[in-house]
Amino acid sequence: MGLFDEPFREVEDFLREKQGLKQIRELLLKPGLNWLEEASLILEEESALELGHPSQGSLSFLVWSQAIKKNQDRILILGPDLSELKEKKVLFGQIIRVYGSFPDEYQCYCQLRDALYQTRLKGLMVRLIPSQQVIWCRVNQTALAQGFSLSHLGWALIKKIKALSFVASVEVIFITSGKKDLNRLKPAGEKVARISGALVKMVEEKNFECESCEYWEVCEKVLELKQIRNRLNQPARR
Amino acid sequence: MMLKVVAICGKGGVGKTTVSSLIAKALFQKRDRKALIIDADPAGGLGMALGIKPRRSLSDIKNEMIGSIKKGKSDKKDIAFMGDYLIMESLTELGNLAFLSIGRPEERGCYCSINNLLRDSLKALAEKFELTLIDGEAGIEQVNRMVMRAVQFLILVSDPTVKGIQVAQAIQKVARKISPRTKAGLLLNKIRSEEELKQIRAQTKLNIIGWAPEDDTIREFDANAFSFFQLPTCPAYKGVIKALEKLKIL
Numbered sequence: 001m002g003l004f005d006e007p008f009r010e011v012e013d014f015l016r017e018k019q020g021l022k023q024i025r026e027l028l029l030k031p032g033l034n035w036l037e038e039a040s041l042i043l044e045e046e047s048a049l050e051l052g053h054p055s056q057g058s059l060s061f062l063v064w065s066q067a068i069k070k071n072q073d074r075i076l077i078l079g080p081d082l083s084e085l086k087e088k089k090v091l092f093g094q095i096i097r098v099y100g101s102f103p104d105e106y107q108c109y110c111q112l113r114d115a116l117y118q119t120r121l122k123g124l125m126v127r128l129i130p131s132q133q134v135i136w137c138r139v140n141q142t143a144l145a146q147g148f149s150l151s152h153l154g155w156a157l158i159k160k161i162k163a164l165s166f167v168a169s170v171e172v173i174f175i176t177s178g179k180k181d182l183n184r185l186k187p188a189g190e191k192v193a194r195i196s197g198a199l200v201k202m203v204e205e206k207n208f209e210c211e212s213c214e215y216w217e218v219c220e221k222v223l224e225l226k227q228i229r230n231r232l233n234q235p236a237r238r
Numbered sequence: 239m240m241l242k243v244v245a246i247c248g249k250g251g252v253g254k255t256t257v258s259s260l261i262a263k264a265l266f267q268k269r270d271r272k273a274l275i276i277d278a279d280p281a282g283g284l285g286m287a288l289g290i291k292p293r294r295s296l297s298d299i300k301n302e303m304i305g306s307i308k309k310g311k312s313d314k315k316d317i318a319f320m321g322d323y324l325i326m327e328s329l330t331e332l333g334n335l336a337f338l339s340i341g342r343p344e345e346r347g348c349y350c351s352i353n354n355l356l357r358d359s360l361k362a363l364a365e366k367f368e369l370t371l372i373d374g375e376a377g378i379e380q381v382n383r384m385v386m387r388a389v390q391f392l393i394l395v396s397d398p399t400v401k402g403i404q405v406a407q408a409i410q411k412v413a414r415k416i417s418p419r420t421k422a423g424l425l426l427n428k429i430r431s432e433e434e435l436k437q438i439r440a441q442t443k444l445n446i447i448g449w450a451p452e453d454d455t456i457r458e459f460d461a462n463a464f465s466f467f468q469l470p471t472c473p474a475y476k477g478v479i480k481a482l483e484k485l486k487i488l
Contacts, residue, residue, distance in 0.1 A: 041366035043272060044331045054327055110315070117319065127323040131306075131316045136323065200313040214310045 052092035060135035075154030079177030093175030249405035250376030289465025295341025423447030448481025
């Protein structure tokens with residue numbers, strides 16, 4: 001059992017359905033996907049694409065599983081890739097599934113979240129709020145003209161996340177297909193946000209007054225959270 | 239060395255915001271640098287002068303972040319990410335310019351950690367711009383604030399009045415104490431004659447970087463709340479451009 005088992009499974013079901021409908025493409029992890037790492041400031045006038053612009057909507061979350069899956073990284077895309085997009089502002093989903101072993105859930109969560117935020121590529125500007133599951137990326141005209149694609153972004157994310165010792169495999173799922181698909185995964189994203197919110201709160205605040213806690217419900221439901229709470233609460237009992 | 243952070247200060251009513259608007263217009267016309275224009279005056283005059291309606295001020299962002307904490311969110315990193323996202327979303331962009339209003343603080347209580355997060359987010363963002371221009375609040379008070387520590391050059395604006403010049407001198411004195419490396423220069427505004435200019439030169443030891451004459455076009459734009467982006471080339475604008483060229487801002 002794992003902390004994110006339920007939302008992980010929901011993503012799995014979604015992928016299975018979309019694969020059955022042949023709506024998902026797997027992008028090839030071929031050599032040459034390395035893109036120059038550099039933090040970019042991109043203003044609207046120079047941007048070619050705005051993925052997940054606040055006016056369009058977005059979804060971004062990360063889940064993990066303890067299932068054994070070594071070096072089976074992959075990038076999946078539902079909808080058109082960057083060069084195929086017809087509008088400048090489009091809705092965007094970036095879902096990441098990580099396989100590995102996660103002995104200290106809080107530390108692993110923080111390191112994974114930081115890895116996501118530290119993925120910086122030349123010609124791409126990313127802003128995200130993990131607790132709200134939103135992501136907003138600007139791709140500038142130069143990068144797009146030079147062939148920047150979701151494969152480059154996916155590969156950069158895989159590299160960054162796989163640099164963490166506890167990670168065995170990474171799967172990046174991009175969604176550009178439409179609101180319907182994004183909405184299907186929103187409940188899973190909300191569950192992830194609730195679980196991680198509870199995790200961070202219990203570790204950082206060390207407050208175990210469960211009756212007054214806004215995360216009480218989620219802690220009751222997710223067994224792993226209960227176990228973490230008991231583990232953290234033990235020294236205080238002595 | 240190219241200046242990266244410039245602040246405009248001076249006594250209230252000397253034309254500080256007008257000068258900031260003229261600089262914004264000049265930067266927009268030249269279009270060779272990405273510039274962040276910060277309206278640090280809670281009255282929000284710069285936005286009005288440029289015809290910009292900010293979607294959300296930094297104070298609004300702060301209130302949203304405080305609201306999240308009040309709802310029980312304790313993840314500091316997540317709140318910092320939220321600051322980065324909301325600041326970017328709150329910029330009003332026009333070509334190579336991005337405009338941000340500081341707004342008026344409303345929430346009571348001590349929110350030092352939020353202030354620090356926001357300051358770090360703003361600093362990180364400003365560092366990516368090639369120029370940051372801060373239209374400061376009138377008077378000396380704001381010079382004491384942390385934001386001024388990053389300022390490389392202080393444009394002290396004054397009209398030909400003794401009071402205006404005295405406030406400019408006082409601001410420079412305070413700024414020197416806080417940040418000895420920050421340079422400053424006086425930009426005289428609403429000058430009516432060469433004689434008046436001569437008199438001021440004789441009265442002050444401040445480094446005069448330029449001057450703008452009293453100008454009916456500026457008065458007309460101010461009176462009718464026309465956007466300064468639409469301002470035709472007029473003597474005051476030319477005067478400000480000359481000063482900017484001297485400072486190598488243009």
